[in-house]
Amino acid sequence: MSLLNRTINEIGDLHAGAMEQARKRLDSLIKPPGSLGVLEEMAVRLAGITGNPLPDVQEKVIIVMAGDHGVVAEGVSVAPQEITAQMLPAFLTGKAGIGVLSRHAGARLVVVDVGVAGTVDCPGVRQRKVRPGTGNIAAGPAMSVEEAVEALEVGIETALAEIDRGAALLATGDMGIGNTTPSSALLAAFSGCSAAEAAGRGTLVNDQVMELKVRAIERAIEINRPDPGNPLEVLAKVGGLEIAGLAGVILGAAAKRVPVLIDGFITTAAALVAYKLQPRAGEFMIASHLSGEQGHRLLLEQLDLAPVMHLKMRLGEGTGAALTMHLVEAAARLVREMASFDEAGVSGLEEDKIMV
């Protein structure tokens, strides 16, 4: 069996017992029941994912997958394609957004070239290029199904290697000029929404570029006719190499019961691919922020994920996920480190006055 199929089969359910224990512990702590809101839900989820009622997620790794997109030939982007390759060194020297925020999060940053068009001249970037950029989805498939599987497996292998090295919390990030267009095409293909609903302004493109973008997405669907019931085919026809890699990271994390943070529009498109390949993977994902990109809300709805931060960010790179690591860690620390009413010698609440 292929690594992809093994991984998909390995993904299990949340651990109900650990969740119940975490819930009980949370209700015993010196605070009104439920008053930590989403952080309590997050702590319970972490317990279910890891099987540990007192989860520890201190070892944090952010995985950024980079790839290029043939559809830039349609004029859908404001940035020249060479920026994809140029940005990666700035990630690792800490001078780009994710460089600063991974340092701020106390997370290790792993950058993988799974499909950059040009040569990436930076020894820190892991070389796993499946092909130098996708084909133009407005004119044909992005890649073959074999290439899509290969890129997925690059992601799985990267996640597994980091988990082997001790990663207890993963975050996903993307780099790829033009990659909002295939992400919108994936949303349209899976959800059936129109190209206009799925398309967003990306790097705040003007109306003229926006029109080209909507038309490119429409053509991608018309020409490729992706079958929403066949997620591998959808990914190969209208997806991207870094999107496939990120879907692989998510599947690998879920298989190994490690929580994985979803970032913005592109990584959520990857999460939807992972979910379509294995719906159980959804339980292992944690949403971070609601991006400024129009289609992000629709993607999150497909996944039934609720973002916790509303920062109007539209940068990608894993920046929103990196910021959310602090919250996930907080959730884990609260259930681990707070005392119960008994332990702290604090009087109990009058339970007959509490809403049930």
Added chain:
Amino acid sequence: MSLLNRTINEIGDLHAGAMEQARKRLDSLIKPPGSLGVLEEMAVRLAGITGNPLPDVQEKVIIVMAGDHGVVAEGVSVAPQEITAQMLPAFLTGKAGIGVLSRHAGARLVVVDVGVAGTVDCPGVRQRKVRPGTGNIAAGPAMSVEEAVEALEVGIETALAEIDRGAALLATGDMGIGNTTPSSALLAAFSGCSAAEAAGRGTLVNDQVMELKVRAIERAIEINRPDPGNPLEVLAKVGGLEIAGLAGVILGAAAKRVPVLIDGFITTAAALVAYKLQPRAGEFMIASHLSGEQGHRLLLEQLDLAPVMHLKMRLGEGTGAALTMHLVEAAARLVREMASFDEAGVSGLEEDKIMV
């Protein structure tokens, strides 16, 4: 002139030059313009507050003010009053919510007894008790105007002392059983909204307690007839000692041009008092989360503040503000540490394609 009046007069405007410099720097960095969303707005605000286009907010202090409330005699709370005094040691030993989250934020935690009813048996808590709890606002004023000024000045002095010791970012937190009721009364008094609109479920009280709470707020307004044009009178009549102390912390921070994070419902009521005493103080406040308490949204609207996290928390203690410190620090670090397109040798964007 009193410390309170001196402080109010000292509060100035944001530094327009530093904001302009920060904006220019942000637009030069290797990211699409504006793509860091709220973090960019925050970085610009920090520049305006501090007068430094590359602000540094690493030295972080959370100030929790504690006080008790005579209105608990009306049966408005599910928690016995002695919990106020019992919780404070757990803050400082790190076993309560804010204990864990201040440690997680890398912030120093300062706890001040400005009006706890019982004796606080904990050497780490600063003793600045103005009186042992307020009067019952449903039957008369919470305190005298002199006591309100005294409590405000405790807050100012606490903020100034911490800023002298190097604090570059302050957060506010509250502890006081029953304190959602005076906070709701302050909201009703200043905004003119009804008691039912201003009241929330606090510690998730049931319908019976909720009815008592709404009636207590109604009576507090009827009996005290606070004049919304006289914020000191409103505070003395229907406020609280820790709320006054927190308003003082905010005024002190604003006077010294130090950004101050607002937490949930109670600290936002304190922020509204500070704003009514000196509208310019509003520019120095940063909202953190949207609390689960019903009236919080109305209070934030009065202040024209937008929360960045949606966590359904309803604990107080400064827990939401503590979590947001990570974001404020991220904003400062991004403008300080990211490279420009020129510095990083990354190609520029095609500006004629960007929306203006």
